[in-house]
Amino acid sequence: MLYGYLPQLLAGTWVTIQLAFTALLFGTLLGFLFALAKLSNNKVCYIIAEIITSFIRGLPELLIIFMVYFAGTIVLAKLWGSYVNVSPFFSGALALAFIFSAYLAETLRGAYLAIEQGQLIAARAYGFTAGQCFWRITLPQMWHYALPGFGNLWLVLIKDTAIVSLIGLSDLMSATHVASAATAKPFIFYLTAGAIYLALTSLSMIILRYATQRSAMRHD
Amino acid sequence: MLQQYLPAMLKGMFCTIELVSCALAVGILLAIIMAFVLTLKKTSRWCGPFKTFIFVFRGTPVLIQIVIIYYGLGQFVWLQHSVLWPLLKQPFFCAVMALGLNTAAYTTELLVGSIRAIPKGQVAACYAMGMSTWLMYRRIILPHAMRLALPAYSNEVIMVLKATSLASAITLLELTGTAQSIIGQTYMTIPFLLLAGGFYLLLNSVFIGVFKWVEHCYGSTNK
Helix, strand or coil: CHHCCCHHHHHHHHHHHHHHHHHHHHHHHHHHHHHHHHHHCCCCHHHHHHHHHHHHHHHHHHHHHHHHHHHHHHHHHHHHCCCCCCCCHHCCCCHHHHHHHHHHHHHHHHHHHHHHHHHHHHHHHCCCCHHHHHHHHHHHHHHHHHHHHHHHHHHHHHHHHHHHHHCCCCCCHHHHHHHHHHCCCCHHHHHHHHHHHHHHHHHHHHHHHHHHHHHHHCCC | CCCHHHHHHHHHHHHHHHHHHHHHHHHHHHHHHHHHHHHHHHCCCHHHHHHHHHHHHHHCHHHHHHHHHHHHHCHHHHHHCCCCHHHHCCCCHHHHHHHHHHHHHHHHHHHHHHHCCCCHHHHHHHHHCCCCCHHHHHHHHHHHHHHHHHHHHHHHHHHHHHHHHHHHHHCCCHHHHHHHHHHHHHHCCHHHHHHHHHHHHHHHHHHHHHHHHHCCCCHHCCC
């Protein structure tokens, strides 16, 4: 079965899934931060967030991963005084989180602006605190509007995890590389890796379709 | 120190521009044909294969597509002895093929979406006047659909530009590959990564400017 390399491929797939979920977690947090900055009335906040997200969206993913990995190592070494060993997993997850958050900020901003503001005014009139307004009114509706965009960004994230193999992470792509180099049969192994990515994206699309149906608002 | 490597970086940038242009040309040609079959010839036997093609190329990473065509096809000995081998062993040709097929899949989805947005009355009028399907497609539907798809297509072009950096993984010396090789020689990581980033942002601005001009000339009047 695949010349005995299937367990290694599956181990690499597990690393890929872990990387994707780690990047998703940090990326969602950063995305909310950027969206908050872009929605704020503070001009400085807005401009800084605009510049950072424009940079990240304009550069290739590979270049951003290189920057975070190689340049991050250099900057950390200068700050710490001696060599700091940054793992490819963490710098890959951080870079992918930056990329995810730059696009998510725009999606969240659009989702927030799509909510009718009258609801929040009525809620304040009824005595809701700011926190209650956010948790009970804003966030559920934002979730409904942002879900398609969020789902698309998740699919892009899964596919971008393949690039992190180029900085030495032992994920699915690098396991495939090792297997294909050892057996001199690259086509079979890269085809299998492609099929695994296809399975991951198809599974995600099924879950997203279910989640979109579940989050549909009754008055739509 | 930067000046002596600037010509190499510029050469890499021109390679990137060539790569983007060729990939876009291949992509849009294939997309026009596939969108025609998927929207106007729905009972054709090519619909299934095209839909599978789009599903596969949108569901897998670009890196795998590039690597499969360059390294994977070299596995087959009969291919190495065939007429196509001088082309298939070059990284540029393989990168153009992979990026072209990938952008064809995405562009077809764009075109199908914008063809569906055209009022059905136009199609009915064409059939009433006796136009053949292909004539209607190339004279009426396609120009209208392309105008509607312009904003989304500009996003797709930027995506292709960013995907060309992955061609450095198959030893093609485009902008990212050149930057990597210079960094390997000089160990000046941050200056050359920033320079490569600057060139990509420059190319982005040029492409966005071109699209804004095209939209101004031919864009949708539904403002």
